[in-house]
Amino acid sequence: MPAILALLILPLLATALAAWSRSERLGHRVTLLGGIAHLAASLYCLLARHDPFPAGSWLAVDPLGAFFLVILSHTFVLVVLYAPGFLRRMEAPEYARSRRLFYPALNFYLLANTLVLIVQQFALLWVVMELTTFSLVPLMYFYRTKESLEAVWKYLFLVSVGLVFLFVGILFLGVSAHGVVDYAAFVVSRMTEAAPRLNPLWLKASFIFALVGLSAKIGLAPMHPGDIDATSNAPSPIAALMAGSLRGTAVLALLRFYQVVAPTGVRPFADRMLIIAGFLSMAVAAIYMWRSRNFKRMLAYSSVEHLGIIALGIGIGGVALFGALLHLLFNSFGKIALFFMAGNIHHRYGSCEIDRITGLTRRLPWSGFVWGFAFFYIVGTPPFGIFFSELYLLLGMIRGADWLPLTLLLALLMVIFIGMGRAAMRMLQSPDPAPQSIPASGERFELSHALSLYALAISAPLAILQPAVLFDALRGIVASFGGNP
Amino acid sequence: MINALTILFCLTLIYLAVTTRLSAYVLVLVLQGVLVAGVHTLAFFHDLAWSHVAVAAGVLIVRTGLIPAYIVKIMRDLDMRHGDGTRRYHPGFLIEMAAVIVGAFVLSHQLSRFAPVNVIPLGAAIAGMAAGGLLIVRRRLLLAHVVGFLIIENGLFLLGLGVRAEMPWTIELAGFLDLFVLVFLMGIAINQLKTHFPEGGSDELTGLRE
Numbered sequence: 001m002p003a004i005l006a007l008l009i010l011p012l013l014a015t016a017l018a019a020w021s022r023s024e025r026l027g028h029r030v031t032l033l034g035g036i037a038h039l040a041a042s043l044y045c046l047l048a049r050h051d052p053f054p055a056g057s058w059l060a061v062d063p064l065g066a067f068f069l070v071i072l073s074h075t076f077v078l079v080v081l082y083a084p085g086f087l088r089r090m091e092a093p094e095y096a097r098s099r100r101l102f103y104p105a106l107n108f109y110l111l112a113n114t115l116v117l118i119v120q121q122f123a124l125l126w127v128v129m130e131l132t133t134f135s136l137v138p139l140m141y142f143y144r145t146k147e148s149l150e151a152v153w154k155y156l157f158l159v160s161v162g163l164v165f166l167f168v169g170i171l172f173l174g175v176s177a178h179g180v181v182d183y184a185a186f187v188v189s190r191m192t193e194a195a196p197r198l199n200p201l202w203l204k205a206s207f208i209f210a211l212v213g214l215s216a217k218i219g220l221a222p223m224h225p226g227d228i229d230a231t232s233n234a235p236s237p238i239a240a241l242m243a244g245s246l247r248g249t250a251v252l253a254l255l256r257f258y259q260v261v262a263p264t265g266v267r268p269f270a271d272r273m274l275i276i277a278g279f280l281s282m283a284v285a286a287i288y289m290w291r292s293r294n295f296k297r298m299l300a301y302s303s304v305e306h307l308g309i310i311a312l313g314i315g316i317g318g319v320a321l322f323g324a325l326l327h328l329l330f331n332s333f334g335k336i337a338l339f340f341m342a343g344n345i346h347h348r349y350g351s352c353e354i355d356r357i358t359g360l361t362r363r364l365p366w367s368g369f370v371w372g373f374a375f376f377y378i379v380g381t382p383p384f385g386i387f388f389s390e391l392y393l394l395l396g397m398i399r400g401a402d403w404l405p406l407t408l409l410l411a412l413l414m415v416i417f418i419g420m421g422r423a424a425m426r427m428l429q430s431p432d433p434a435p436q437s438i439p440a441s442g443e444r445f446e447l448s449h450a451l452s453l454y455a456l457a458i459s460a461p462l463a464i465l466q467p468a469v470l471f472d473a474l475r476g477i478v479a480s481f482g483g484n485p
Numbered sequence: 486m487i488n489a490l491t492i493l494f495c496l497t498l499i500y501l502a503v504t505t506r507l508s509a510y511v512l513v514l515v516l517q518g519v520l521v522a523g524v525h526t527l528a529f530f531h532d533l534a535w536s537h538v539a540v541a542a543g544v545l546i547v548r549t550g551l552i553p554a555y556i557v558k559i560m561r562d563l564d565m566r567h568g569d570g571t572r573r574y575h576p577g578f579l580i581e582m583a584a585v586i587v588g589a590f591v592l593s594h595q596l597s598r599f600a601p602v603n604v605i606p607l608g609a610a611i612a613g614m615a616a617g618g619l620l621i622v623r624r625r626l627l628l629a630h631v632v633g634f635l636i637i638e639n640g641l642f643l644l645g646l647g648v649r650a651e652m653p654w655t656i657e658l659a660g661f662l663d664l665f666v667l668v669f670l671m672g673i674a675i676n677q678l679k680t681h682f683p684e685g686g687s688d689e690l691t692g693l694r695e
Contacts (some may be wrong), residue, residue: 029547153627157630157634161618161621161634161636161637164614164634164637164641167641168641168644169613169650171641171644171645172648199600201599201600202600202648316521
């Protein structure tokens, strides 16, 4: 009961309280308390393998869902801690309405994403996926500019079309279970048990439509454009939330389909589709990172790259799937830091154009330092966590003797490293003078820097020490997919 | 009789291809709503599943009544009662639409070799979904894109009958939820768009580039 309270009821109450209250401070405190309670409950469910819901119900916290709940909660708490600093910069009258909606929308976002992670019934899963889209709209439209409206429109439209595809996928999944599983048992566990008896043709069609549909939300190519515009035009804390948790939520929805497909003869086909989607996403990211003149768009393409890596890991399976799950966790840490610093840089320079950000280490020493640190983190430099998760992925490819995909992966990673590095280093060390309005120095160490450094630093001990409580849970998840981590 | 109604559904898609008036698009939505409701009503008499009645009633109220009325309201608010900005009829769109419909029925026939499906409703469903997508791609007006999306959803409602799914009514209702909330949100977006993009065309959505 306490876990259900923290996971569902508190975010709901926090949404209502934040909406009713006119005090931003109260809204922040309620949101933060709710987020911390949510994080504690998520950690408890993961580490103690505790499911607070009755067996066989449409809601359940299985180990896979618990892991994603921890990623969601952790990202959420950090964003809420960052939020007051961000809102202090947005005191102009045109942002008044957006500020009033900020904390209620944030709590609703947490509730909607939590529902996706714990729902086990496929039809209900689709409904709550829609809710996550709607929960983001007021947050993405914070600036109320022409550009943000365009981004909201494109995101809403593309994701909605994607969710229609997902709907078709769920429909076909139901058709594949015709005569095998009845409606009352259209839940993940029962479908997985009955999987070998499902119609393979409809199961294949179901997975394809689910993959295409969810690609728009995950941010996989070619359904990524709406996501890129939305992420790059959203306020930095919201972009961090999207990059750190929303995509993970959509990955879990895809994994629910994969759980049904895994014990069947359709699995090799599904794996091929995931590998193709992964490489396509990395290729698109590699190309557009070189072309991008806007550092927030560059970070958005970095998300496309990393989700491509995750799709690749799921498709390869075994130790690569283990790496993919770790990559989800560590990618969320890195994106938090990058987007928090992107917000600082954007605020101080008044622009997101890479060419206009010069001498970052001199102008904003702390933000520049963390930005550089975060760049090395996200490109997979040891001893950061992403290095280890990519290593597991490579190990999976070596074990499977997948030499061509391995070579292609390494080549793409190199291209992305150089492309992103060019932009990051230019921002940090370009000698061109910055606009006169930017002071040469004087940036103080702020909470945003502390949060970012924490997010970056925590991955190394996790990856190196490999705490048994977390890593055993991940190994158990991989084993449930029939893999050997 | 179900087959006759689904063929009529395809004819509305042909009409969609030859008109450029927004009011005609709304009429197509109303017609398709009536046809989809009719299909589900007939399906009820076939298998006596009450979910069909719920769907038919919901389609009549929501798709034939509320949604077209809401779109007309938006058109009035945006001051675009008749024109949609495309101004000219292009015969190429009709040829594309015809090809889509033919292709959908060919695909449906091919699928029938591998699985027990209702060929004509399935073909109409695929045609509806593809036609909605074609409308989105070919028409520049954002409201036309909304109509295209709604036509895709109409095709979705036929898809369940086409694949002979004993569809749990929750899924059908989930479709309504999606539709209602989506149109609501799009209405909000369109009203906001009026402020920033007065022409209401997709060629104005070009501010975000690499």
